[in-house]
Amino acid sequence: MASKGLLITPDICIGCRACQVACKEWNQLPASKTKNNGTHENPPDLDANNFNRIRFMEHADQKGVKWLFVSHRCMHCGEPACVQICPVGALIKDKDTGIVYYDKNKCIACHACKSACPFDIPRYDQGGKGKIAKCHLCIDRVRAGLTPACAKTCPTGAIRYGDRDALLKEAKAKKYKIYGETELGGLGVIFALTDSPKIYKLAESPKISESVAFWGSVLRTLVGRGDSTASTFVRYLAHKSTEK
Template sequence: MTEMAILYDTSLCTNCKGCQVACKVWNNLPSPIGTNENKFSGSLQNPADLNGNTRLIQTFQERDAVRGQKPVDWIFNRRSCQHCTEAPCATVCPAGAITKDEDTGFVHVDDSKCVGCHYCEGVCPFDVPRYRTEGIRDYVNKCTGCPDRVAQGMDPACVSTCQPNALRFGPRDEMLELAQERLEILKGRGYEDAEIYGVNEMGGLHVISVLKYGREATGLPANPSAPATVGMTRVMKPITGVVTGLTVVGLAAMFALGVGYKRDKLVYNPETEDTVSLITGDVVKHGDAQDEKSIKEHILENHPFGIGKGGSDE
C-alpha cells in the first residue's frame, strides 16, 4: 500500500468538533455523562487535553490580531498522534504493542499486548499517548489512523465527517502537494507566518498540517525530537536479542549434556555406620552420616506406587 497521510488545513477548519465526536463514536470511546462531570473550563476546548478515553481534541487559542481586520485571531489546531516516521513510542515499546505500519506509515496500537510501562508517554515529543484503566490494568490508547477503515478503502473516521474539507486523506505525496497549494493561497492573502508542518519533522509526519498562523502560535514544538534514551533503546534491543538467543542456546546445550546423567545420591546406613551410594551400593565413607534418611526410606520414597510418601511402609 502507498504511504498515506492526513492533511489538516487550519485555514478551512471551523472547529465544529465533528472529527472529535466521530473518533469517539467509531472507536467506542466513552465520555463522562454524570452530573457536573463535564465542567466548563472557560474555553470552547473540551476536554482540556487528551485522556485515556479521548484520542483527538480540537484546540482553541486566541490572541490579539496581528492584522488589523479583526480584534482577535482564533487559532485552531488538531491535537492527536502525528504518526511520526521515526516513531520513538514504537522504538521503546518493550512488548510490541505500538508498531509502525511500513506500508502506510501510520503508528498502530495493539492494546492487548500493552504491559502498562508508560515508556511511550515519556518519549513522545508531542505528549500524545494516554492510558486507559480497566480494573487493575492500564493500557495505552492513542489515534491509530483507523486501520480497520483504511483497509476497506475508507477514510479515517475524523476525515469522513469533516464538512469544510479541512481534513483530507490520501497518498502522502498528494497531501503534500495540496498543502503547498493552500500555503501559496494563504501567503497571497497576507498570512506571512503560514507554513506547512510535518514535511521533515521526526523523519516526516503522516499528519500534514497547514498552519495559518505558524507553529509557534499553534503550540506545536518548533523542532520536535526524541530523547537520547530512544537511541540507546535502538542499540540495546539487538543486543538483548543476541543475549537472549545465546542464553537459549546455552540452556539447550546444558540440557543435552545433562541427558542421561544421574547424580550419585549418598545415603547413610545406621546399622553399619557406612555412607553408601544409592545407585551402586558402594561404600563411600564409614562413620560419616550425610543423610538423615535410611536406605530403606530412600528406596520406599522412590517406589513407583508411592509407598513411603505419606503411606505405610509395611
C-alpha cells in the same frame, strides 16, 4: 500502497468538533466527565477515551484577535520514538501506510512510550489495565478502503485524508507553510499553516531524546528474560525513565 496521511488546515476549521464525535462513535469510546473551565475547548486534554480533540486558542497581532482551532492527536511520525522504546512490540509502524497503531494485547502498561513521544501523545486506560490508547488513524477503516472517521465527517475539509505525497503537493500549491514534511522523518499528519507553528502550539524542531534508544534496548533485554520479576522491574525502570 502509498504512505497515507491527514492534511490539517486550521484556517478552515470552524471548531464544530464533529471530528471528535465521529472518532468516539467509530471507536466506541465513552464520554469523559469534564467541567466548564471558561473555554469552549472540551475535553481539556487527550485521554484514553479521546484520541482527537480540537484545541481552542486566541491569537492577537496587529490585525486583531483571531480564534484558532487546531487538531491535537498522534502525528504518526516517520521515525516514531514510541515504537523505538516499546519493549514488547506493542506499538507498530505499518509498512504499507506509515500508520502507527498498537496491539493492546501485547502492551504491558510500562508507559515508556509517553515520555519517549516528542508530542506527549500516548494516554492509558484508567481503571482498567493501564494500556496504551491513542489515534490509530482508523487503520481498520483504512485497510477496508475507507476514510478515517474524523476526515470523513469534517464538513469544511479542515481534516483531509489521502496519499501523503498528494496532500503535501496540494498544500504547497496553495502556498501554505507546511508543518510535518520533514520533522521526525516526516509526519503522517501534516499541517497547512498561515503562520508560525508556535502560534498553533505545534512543537518547533521536535526531537527524539538520545536516551530513547538506550532505554529501549535495556527494557527489551529485561523483557527477553521472560520472568515476572523482570516484568515488574521493567515497569519500574520505564516509570523512572519517564519521570520529568
